[in-house]
Amino acid sequence: MQARTDVIVVGAGVAGLTAAKLLARAGRSVVVLEARDRIGGRVYTERGTHTTDLGASWIHGVTDCPVADAAEAFGMRMVEFTVGGYQPDSRPIAYYSPHGTRLTDREAAAFAADVHTLDDVLVEIIAASDPLASYREVTEAALAATGWDQARRERIREYFTHRAQEQYGVEASHLAAHGLDDDQILGDEVVFPGGYDRLPSRLAEGLDVRLGSPVRTVSWSPAGVTIHTDSEAFEAGAVVVTVPVGVLQSGDLTFDPPLPAEVADPLSRLRMNAFEKVFLRFPTRFWDAGYAVRQQGDAGRWWHSWYDLTRLHGTPTLLTFAAGDAAREIRSWSDEDVARSVMTQLRRLYGASIPEPVAVTVTRWQDDPYSRGSYAYMTRGSSTSDHDDLATPLAGVLHLAGEATWTDDPATVVAAMCSGHRAACRVLGEDIALENAWGGDPAARKS
Numbered sequence: 001m002q003a004r005t006d007v008i009v010v011g012a013g014v015a016g017l018t019a020a021k022l023l024a025r026a027g028r029s030v031v032v033l034e035a036r037d038r039i040g041g042r043v044y045t046e047r048g049t050h051t052t053d054l055g056a057s058w059i060h061g062v063t064d065c066p067v068a069d070a071a072e073a074f075g076m077r078m079v080e081f082t083v084g085g086y087q088p089d090s091r092p093i094a095y096y097s098p099h100g101t102r103l104t105d106r107e108a109a110a111f112a113a114d115v116h117t118l119d120d121v122l123v124e125i126i127a128a129s130d131p132l133a134s135y136r137e138v139t140e141a142a143l144a145a146t147g148w149d150q151a152r153r154e155r156i157r158e159y160f161t162h163r164a165q166e167q168y169g170v171e172a173s174h175l176a177a178h179g180l181d182d183d184q185i186l187g188d189e190v191v192f193p194g195g196y197d198r199l200p201s202r203l204a205e206g207l208d209v210r211l212g213s214p215v216r217t218v219s220w221s222p223a224g225v226t227i228h229t230d231s232e233a234f235e236a237g238a239v240v241v242t243v244p245v246g247v248l249q250s251g252d253l254t255f256d257p258p259l260p261a262e263v264a265d266p267l268s269r270l271r272m273n274a275f276e277k278v279f280l281r282f283p284t285r286f287w288d289a290g291y292a293v294r295q296q297g298d299a300g301r302w303w304h305s306w307y308d309l310t311r312l313h314g315t316p317t318l319l320t321f322a323a324g325d326a327a328r329e330i331r332s333w334s335d336e337d338v339a340r341s342v343m344t345q346l347r348r349l350y351g352a353s354i355p356e357p358v359a360v361t362v363t364r365w366q367d368d369p370y371s372r373g374s375y376a377y378m379t380r381g382s383s384t385s386d387h388d389d390l391a392t393p394l395a396g397v398l399h400l401a402g403e404a405t406w407t408d409d410p411a412t413v414v415a416a417m418c419s420g421h422r423a424a425c426r427v428l429g430e431d432i433a434l435e436n437a438w439g440g441d442p443a444a445r446k447s
């Protein structure tokens with residue numbers, strides 16, 4: 001048994017590192033137990049010939065955003081890239097019709113206007129929806145209310161399907177009607193050409209992080225907690241558990257006693273998604289200038305959106321996503337098979353003579369035992385408060401944190417950071433400033 005510490009934090013992703021940093025700076029002894037042989041969790045940058053963010057890339061809106069504040073304090077270079085929220089028209093996007101012809105600016109503007117109209121109609125329909133309704137059902141109800149002709153409705157239906165896929169990695173029929181309520185972006189979106197992993201690296205500085213330490217059991221009572229990894233046991237006054245929903249549901253990490261209904265019930269209504277990134281690097285750039293290319297119609301059923309990362313990566317690079325059914329289907333495919341499938345689609349748009357990619361990277365978050373998907377979505381029957389409810393403190397000693405525990409903006413790095421802050425405040429029994437995690441005055445109190 002290791003010497004008793006004040007707090008154990010399980011998981012060295014952004015949630016865990018934020019909590020640990022704040023607690024350590026408040027004078028508590030803290031040990032972070034991390035299963036993988038690296039920190040960062042779902043913020044993971046591959047550094048080789050190129051710097052590639054395999055997990056999170058975007059800050060979805062820098063206005064009043066603590067992650068943007070931290071990034072600035074840590075000197076991380078940010079580049080504006082405001083297409084990460086699946087906006088129809090925020091920046092130049094080349095749309096292709098179902099027949100493969102490029103939409104004129106006028107046609108693209110009319111299409112985007114229809115998307116905005118439907119978004120407006122949706123607000124009230126979602127507010128009045130049945131608790132078991134899906135995002136597909138509310139979208140259909142909104143479409144029916146427009147009176148548009150069949151073809152016009154089909155384009156917009158397809159757009160909302162793609163939005164559910166890209167934003168939550170799930171088909172619209174499986175997502176709760178309220179599943180995209182948080183989908184609001186304040187200010188520009190940015191990405192990190194130098195890698196998002198600088199954020200967890202800087203947060204981890206000075207912390208006692210034990211890598212390669214998968215936690216198996218968390219025993220808890222009002223007197224404190226005992227944590228077992230495969231080879232060690234730890235005692236502490238409190239624990240902050242930040243593992244993803246998929247790990248909590250897998251049984252790989254168990255609680256003794258089991259999580260009570262107030263936490264277990266919301267947990268049962270959230271689910272890890274299927275969402276993978278596909279990066280293709282080319283010898284030359286053959287696609288339209290702008291931020292993104294989108295395909296309408298049946299041809300875009302799987303591969304419908306490509307993001308031009310050339311100005312970030314220095315070489316011609318497209319990013320596309322396999323999401324929902326597509327992500328599940330390609331799970332057993334090789335990277336080469338995935339690339340072939342994407343290229344078939346790109347050739348429809350740009351012709352047979354476009355070059356083969358020189359490098360392909362396909363992420364495999366679904367197969368990673370420590371994430372089991374990319375982030376959590378709300379199943380039908382879930383309500384937005386399930387996120388915050390998941391973090392209900394137990395016996396004053398057990399605190400869950402992580403992206404899925406933050407109602408305001410779940411599934412993001414912001415959510416992870418804010419949930420880590422909330423857990424630290426609860427452990428301390430007082431409000432402390434989140435800025436303390438990146439160098440503010442540790443004595444400062446939240447105003």
Ligand SMILES: Cc1cc2nc3c(=O)[nH]c(=O)nc-3n(C[C@H](O)[C@H](O)[C@H](O)COP(=O)(O)OP(=O)(O)OC[C@H]3O[C@@H](n4cnc5c(N)ncnc54)[C@H](O)[C@@H]3O)c2cc1C
Nearest residue numbers: 011013014015035041042056057058215402403412413416
């Ligand atoms: C492909 C992809 C794209 C994304 N895009 C964006 C984006 O553009 N913008 C955005 O804001 N967010 C994005 N996200 C979501 C974002 O990455 C996450 O919401 C956030 O990083 C989650 O942080 P966390 O600390 O809650 O969890 P994690 O980062 O998952 O941290 C949990 C940690 O717990 C560890 N762990 C698991 N099991 C155990 C165990 N038994 N014992 C000990 N440790 C364990 C894990 O290894 C991990 O390090 C994306 C995610 C993915 C995967």
